[in-house]
Amino acid sequence: xxxxxxxxxxxxxxxxxxxxxxxxxxxxxxxxxxxxxxxxxxxxxxxxxxxxxxxxxxxxxxxxxxxxxxxxxxxxxxxxxxxxxxxxxxxxxxxxxxxxxxxxxxxxxxxxxxxxxxxxxxxxxxxxxxxxxxxxxxxxxxxx
Amino acid sequence: xxxxxxxxxxxxxxxxxxxxxxxxxxxxxxxxxxxxxxxxxxxxxxxxxxxxxxxxxxxxxxxxxxxxxxxxxxxxxxxxxxxxxxxxxxxxxxxxxxxxxxxxxxxxxxxxxxxxxxxxxxxxxxxxxxxxxxxxxxxxxxxxxxxxxxxxxxxxxxxxxxxxxxxxxxxxxxxxxxxxxxxxxxxxxxxxxxxxxxxxxxxxxxxxxxxxxxxxxxxxxxxxxxxxxxxxxxxxxxxxxxxxxxx
Numbered sequence: 001x002x003x004x005x006x007x008x009x010x011x012x013x014x015x016x017x018x019x020x021x022x023x024x025x026x027x028x029x030x031x032x033x034x035x036x037x038x039x040x041x042x043x044x045x046x047x048x049x050x051x052x053x054x055x056x057x058x059x060x061x062x063x064x065x066x067x068x069x070x071x072x073x074x075x076x077x078x079x080x081x082x083x084x085x086x087x088x089x090x091x092x093x094x095x096x097x098x099x100x101x102x103x104x105x106x107x108x109x110x111x112x113x114x115x116x117x118x119x120x121x122x123x124x125x126x127x128x129x130x131x132x133x134x135x136x137x138x139x140x141x142x143x144x
Numbered sequence: 145x146x147x148x149x150x151x152x153x154x155x156x157x158x159x160x161x162x163x164x165x166x167x168x169x170x171x172x173x174x175x176x177x178x179x180x181x182x183x184x185x186x187x188x189x190x191x192x193x194x195x196x197x198x199x200x201x202x203x204x205x206x207x208x209x210x211x212x213x214x215x216x217x218x219x220x221x222x223x224x225x226x227x228x229x230x231x232x233x234x235x236x237x238x239x240x241x242x243x244x245x246x247x248x249x250x251x252x253x254x255x256x257x258x259x260x261x262x263x264x265x266x267x268x269x270x271x272x273x274x275x276x277x278x279x280x281x282x283x284x285x286x287x288x289x290x291x292x293x294x295x296x297x298x299x300x301x302x303x304x305x306x307x308x309x310x311x312x313x314x315x316x317x318x319x320x321x322x323x324x325x326x327x328x329x330x331x332x333x334x335x336x337x338x339x340x341x342x343x344x345x346x347x348x349x350x351x352x353x354x355x356x357x358x359x360x361x362x363x364x365x366x367x368x369x370x371x372x373x374x375x376x377x378x379x380x381x382x383x384x385x386x387x388x389x390x391x
Contacts, residue, residue, distance in 0.1 A: 094266030
């Protein structure tokens with residue numbers, strides 16, 4: 001290869017490697033901030049700030065969804081199968097929100113460890129199948 | 145050196161123009177055909193999803209456009225590297241041709257994702273999500289490269305700046321791809337898996353496996369059309385271009 005081209009090839013390599021290293025360092029420094037939500041384990045361990053707007057994500061525990069009478073307030077437990085957080089939400093839950101499915105809630109953790117949500121989203125998993133197959137399987141989802 | 149001959153030929157606008165003229169009708173019709181078949185198959189002849197119902201069908205547009213939008217960026221960055229190392233003007237034309245097509249594909253992936261997000265998640269868009277944000281950055285990268293290209297009085301500086309930016313932006317592609325695995329995200333991980341069994345039922349997967357090559361072919365055809373414009377603009381004073389135009 002022509003020496004001038006070789007030199008420019010090295011410059012190209014330096015740009016790509018340099019940009020990658022810089023991004024990796026920034027990503028490493030911001031590690032936790034790049035996560036969308038806190039898992040219940042981290043909330044129970046006290047890693048999440050109290051009284052500030054955060055997100056919690058995990059699976060809605062089976063049988064945990066209760067609606068308070070005469071209001072739009074619902075309570076449910078979000079679990080990562082290691083720890084649990086009780087979430088309270090007043091409003092209309094998304095159609096896809098069900099027990100044993102993933103959810104991401106935005107809100108504030110109060111001093112008693114109750115999570116007061118202002119927005120609840122349903123998190124869909126990567127499984128796609130026809131209804132007949134789902135009925136035949138009746139398999140409990142293991143991950144979220 | 146004989147082995148480099150194909151590479152130098154690729155650098156000739158005249159040769160490239162002839163090749164595009166020969167291939168474009170085939171690539172365009174094959175891509176369009178594959179897209180029509182896969183979309184009709186996906187929309188009308190696959191079963192609904194057990195949970196999402198019919199809204200899952202947007203996958204036949206969302207996934208192919210997103211996949212090609214990412215791959216297109218690498219092709220564009222390779223053109224950027226060739227432009228910097230070999231100062232090949234066809235490489236600059238390719239970079240300029242790919243950017244708007246890549247931007248359009250990224251935009252389609254973002255829009256279809258938002259349309260699907262509302263009935264599935266309960267929101268069109270959320271901020272701070274790694275997958276959504278990195279894809280939005282890709283869109284801005286494409287737009288930024290187009291803008292940089294035209295930002296200089298002298299086109300050589302514009303070409304250089306756009307090529308460097310295309311190289312720097314390559315960092316974002318593995319981030320988009322792995323964001324759902326590295327960080328917690330609202331977006332689900334990929335259903336199409338290379339190393340293990342895919343988590344999408346076979347009858348739902350089949351049209352998708354036609355739509356992805358269809359989107360690739362359509363992308364190539366769109367870039368060819370753009371390239372033809374670039375070539376015509378830069379070679380407008382040459383003898384061969386005058387003959388090609390029948391002047």
